Amino acid sequence: MIRKSLKKSLHLRRLEAAVRRVHASFPNKHLIEFDLSKFESGYKGEKSLEYYFSFLDETAYDILFNVRLPCKGYYFQIDAAIITSNFVILLDSKHISGDISFEHNHHQLVRKFKDEYTTYSDPIEQGERHSFQFQKWLKDHGFPPVPVFSKVVVTNLNSRIIVPPQDYKYKRKIENSVIKSTQIVERVNGYNKSLRREYLSEIDRSRLINTLIQHHTPSDTNILQIFKIPKELILTGVHCPSCHHIPMIKFRNYWLCTKCGCKSADAFKESVLDYALLCGPQITNKQLRKYLNISRSRSFTILRSMNLTSIGTTRDRVYIIPLED
Ligand SMILES: [Zn+2]
Numbered sequence: 001m002i003r004k005s006l007k008k009s010l011h012l013r014r015l016e017a018a019v020r021r022v023h024a025s026f027p028n029k030h031l032i033e034f035d036l037s038k039f040e041s042g043y044k045g046e047k048s049l050e051y052y053f054s055f056l057d058e059t060a061y062d063i064l065f066n067v068r069l070p071c072k073g074y075y076f077q078i079d080a081a082i083i084t085s086n087f088v089i090l091l092d093s094k095h096i097s098g099d100i101s102f103e104h105n106h107h108q109l110v111r112k113f114k115d116e117y118t119t120y121s122d123p124i125e126q127g128e129r130h131s132f133q134f135q136k137w138l139k140d141h142g143f144p145p146v147p148v149f150s151k152v153v154v155t156n157l158n159s160r161i162i163v164p165p166q167d168y169k170y171k172r173k174i175e176n177s178v179i180k181s182t183q184i185v186e187r188v189n190g191y192n193k194s195l196r197r198e199y200l201s202e203i204d205r206s207r208l209i210n211t212l213i214q215h216h217t218p219s220d221t222n223i224l225q226i227f228k229i230p231k232e233l234i235l236t237g238v239h240c241p242s243c244h245h246i247p248m249i250k251f252r253n254y255w256l257c258t259k260c261g262c263k264s265a266d267a268f269k270e271s272v273l274d275y276a277l278l279c280g281p282q283i284t285n286k287q288l289r290k291y292l293n294i295s296r297s298r299s300f301t302i303l304r305s306m307n308l309t310s311i312g313t314t315r316d317r318v319y320i321i322p323l324e325d
Helices: 010-021 029-053 123-140 168-177 181-194 202-215 268-279 285-292 296-305
Strands: 002-004 062-071 074-083 088-094 099-103 108-113 116-121 148-154 160-162 178-180 282-284 309-311 318-320
Touching: 002 202, 010 029, 010 268, 029 062, 029 074, 029 088, 029 181, 062 123, 062 202, 074 123, 074 202, 088 123, 088 181, 116 123, 123 148, 123 168, 148 168, 148 181, 168 178, 178 181, 268 282, 268 285, 282 285, 285 296
Parallel strands: 002 062, 088 148, 099 160, 148 178
Antiparallel strands: 062 074, 074 088, 099 108, 108 116, 282 318, 309 318
């Protein structure tokens, strides 16, 4: 069964917030939009895996989406892990359209789409590194060694995988390591039939899942720094939860969007989250007033209604906006 479900990563949510909130006059706004479209496409690919996982026997497999683990001062990110008592499969999802060629000699993957070429680092090599890091991580956390396989899953079913015909050894490697999403069930069930030895007891397996969830470390990116966005270019006011127009107008019991007519009693909640995604999770009453263009008393009402944890005394109280990942 799915033990860690798929959610939008904090980085993707930060990019969404930046596209909503950064003023159109920012010269590099198109770069943020471009990055957002890449991450959205990746998320769409991962989302499509959920469908294929539903064909696996729920009792035999534990599945964790998006686990980022520390290893020797670095982090490695697994899109999805399928865990059984006999083996582990790490999946790296690639939502790429067009013709995909693997170039062993240059350690790269080349995508040809509408006569344009894009180069990526070789995901098979990355998968091998992840398997190695995962095995090291298992050892460091006191788990018995278990066979770990990595697969690159091409989730865009319209793309064409091109294998170099001359290099037989590499050709076999690609056929073994790169699969379309439609092959997941067949491959996993194949391993299940051939690998009968149990490496992880029920207790070990359950502890492994809990330890992975505990050690998952969301990446702490700062979008304002990455794109060099001045804070003054962040739009202030409550945004419409439906069409993202800024600002909504406050009436006695609700906020109104003058663009799409959406009415919402708690539209401010998403805007407060945007603040945390872009500027960090701490906010004072004064900062919230300025950010949402509201009065001091309304700001207090909002902070109270969100049940936020706070630190400090009344004058310099700081509220913490939780950002789940
Ligand atoms: Zn609207």
